Amino acid sequence: MPDLPPRDDSLRAALHGVRGLLLDLDGVLVLKGAAVPGAPEALAALERVGFPYLVVTNTSLVSRATLARWGRSVGFATPADRFQSALTASAELAGREFAGRPVYVITSDDARAEFDGLAVLDAAAVDAALAEGRDVAAVILGDSPDQLTRETLNRAFRLVLRGAVLVGMHRNPWWLTPEGPTLDAGTFLVGLEWATKRKARTVGKPDPAFFRVAAERMATGASARGEPRLLRHHLAMVGDDVFNDIGGGRRAGLRTVFVRTGKHGDAELAEAARGVRGYRPDAVAPSIAEVVAALVG
Ligand SMILES: [Mg+2]
Numbered sequence: 001m002p003d004l005p006p007r008d009d010s011l012r013a014a015l016h017g018v019r020g021l022l023l024d025l026d027g028v029l030v031l032k033g034a035a036v037p038g039a040p041e042a043l044a045a046l047e048r049v050g051f052p053y054l055v056v057t058n059t060s061l062v063s064r065a066t067l068a069r070w071g072r073s074v075g076f077a078t079p080a081d082r083f084q085s086a087l088t089a090s091a092e093l094a095g096r097e098f099a100g101r102p103v104y105v106i107t108s109d110d111a112r113a114e115f116d117g118l119a120v121l122d123a124a125a126v127d128a129a130l131a132e133g134r135d136v137a138a139v140i141l142g143d144s145p146d147q148l149t150r151e152t153l154n155r156a157f158r159l160v161l162r163g164a165v166l167v168g169m170h171r172n173p174w175w176l177t178p179e180g181p182t183l184d185a186g187t188f189l190v191g192l193e194w195a196t197k198r199k200a201r202t203v204g205k206p207d208p209a210f211f212r213v214a215a216e217r218m219a220t221g222a223s224a225r226g227e228p229r230l231l232r233h234h235l236a237m238v239g240d241d242v243f244n245d246i247g248g249g250r251r252a253g254l255r256t257v258f259v260r261t262g263k264h265g266d267a268e269l270a271e272a273a274r275g276v277r278g279y280r281p282d283a284v285a286p287s288i289a290e291v292v293a294a295l296v297g
Contacts (some may be wrong), residue, residue, distance in 0.1 A: 004293040013296040014283035018073035018255060018295060019227070019234040021046070021217045022211075025057035025067075025083075027262020028072065028288050032178045038259045038289030040075035047077060049296045052221055056214050058170040058204040058244060060087040060142030060185060063113045069126030084214050086169040086204025090140055091115045092213075093167065093203055099136035102129065104159055106152050107169075108144040126155050130162070141183040141192070141200075142169040153188060157204070160196045170204030172244065176263050206248020211237070215252070236282070238291055240264055240271040247279040256281040257291055 023029060029039045037252035046053050047252045055078060058066070068080035087107065091114040094103055099162035104126050105112060112120060121129065121136065129136050139156040141148075160166045189200050204210055213234055232253035240262020241244020246269075249256040258269055258281040272279040285291045 003038075004045055004297050005289050007293050007297040008124065008285075009294075011283055011290060015236060015255070015257070015291070016293050017234060018236045019052070019222065019230055020236075021051070021053040021291070021295075022056045022214050022218075022235055022237045022249070022254065023080055023288065024052055024205075024237075024239035024241065024245050024278055025055050025059060026175055027264075028238055028259055029055065029071075029076065031261060032176055032200055035074040035076065036287060038102075038287055042287075042289045042292035043078060045292050045296055051292075051296050052218060053082065053216055054217060055083045056085075056205065056210070057083065058086040058172050060085065060090070060111060060169040060204070060249055061108060061144065062087075062110045064088060065113075066110050084210075084217070086210070087111050087142055088114050089210055089213065090142065090167065090169045090203045091118070094118050094138065094140060094206075098137040098165075101135070103138045103140055104136055104156065104164070105140045105142070106144065106147050106156060107140075107142035108147060111142060111144070123152070123155065126159065130155075136164045137160075138165040138167050139192075140167045140169065141189050148185065148188055153192065156192060157195055160192060160198055166192060166196065166198050166200040168200045168202040170244075171200070171202050171243075172204075174263075181263075201282055205241075205244040206251065208248075208252050211248060211252035211254060215254070236291075238285075238288060242268050242279050246281045247272070250279065250281075257283045257285055257289050259285050259291065261287045 064080040064083045102121050139159050168189040172184040173186045219230045236255040237249030238257045246256045
């Protein structure tokens with residue numbers, strides 16, 4: 001495997017028994033709009049040997065089809081069906097819990113495609129519903145540089161005051177973009193919680209349901225391949241976020257690997273490990289490339 005770094009035997013020992021990977025996207029595979037060095041080769045190696053993986057991401061900016069297309073442009077061959085995002089999980093929740101009832105979704109036009117078939121109101125329809133006192137079941141908040149405005153947030157605020165359920169695709173406070181640290185949708189979600197005195201439901205990582213869906217997909221795949229039953233501890237969540245990936249993954253019963261290529265560094269990792277919740281990953285690796293080399297190298 002010439003594209004992978006040399007195999008680290010202590011990492012290999014820490015990952016013993018791992019039969020599938022759940023990979024965070026931002027900070028693990030990509031950062032600031034570009035591929036993390038070695039990550040495309042690492043995913044290509046997984047594909048080559050048929051090692052199962054899913055990309056599990058809190059990104060709510062774009063649809064899976066757009067994620068896959070964009071991935072190809074920076075060197076990844078990951079197909080759309082290998083992504084599970086906070087956006088797609090939110091659309092599934094809306095289909096399950098608010099089917100046939102009108103919802104207001106703050107997200108980009110591209111991301112809204114994941115909600116096809118649901119009764120998603122546009123701004124004018126929300127304003128009419130507010131004016132006429134008609135019921136709107138939920139407000140679903142994702143990230144969108146264009147759509148997260150004072151105007152849309154006020155619309156959401158008024159709907160929640162009137163009884164709509166507040167749903168956050170995730171509650172990430174910030175992320176790294178080419179412009180530097182950038183506010184994410186979670187910051188605005190907390191603002192709405194504060195203003196309405198309602199607690200939002202959140203859908204993406206670290207919600208246990210998000211990991212459960214991913215683990216079930218991996219287990220179904222293993223069973224279809226005729227492999228022994230795949231349990232949670234056969235899966236490793238690889239992430240750069242000590243709370244969402246490491247803390248959330250641990251609580252869901254997964255193995256966890258922290259990589260140093262993202263927004264959280266060793267200082268956050270050490271602080272999280274000292275905290276009452278004691279977020280300690282099973283392994284720490286320089287990047288996804290070393291993780292993959294330890295498993296398939
Ligand atoms: Mg991340």
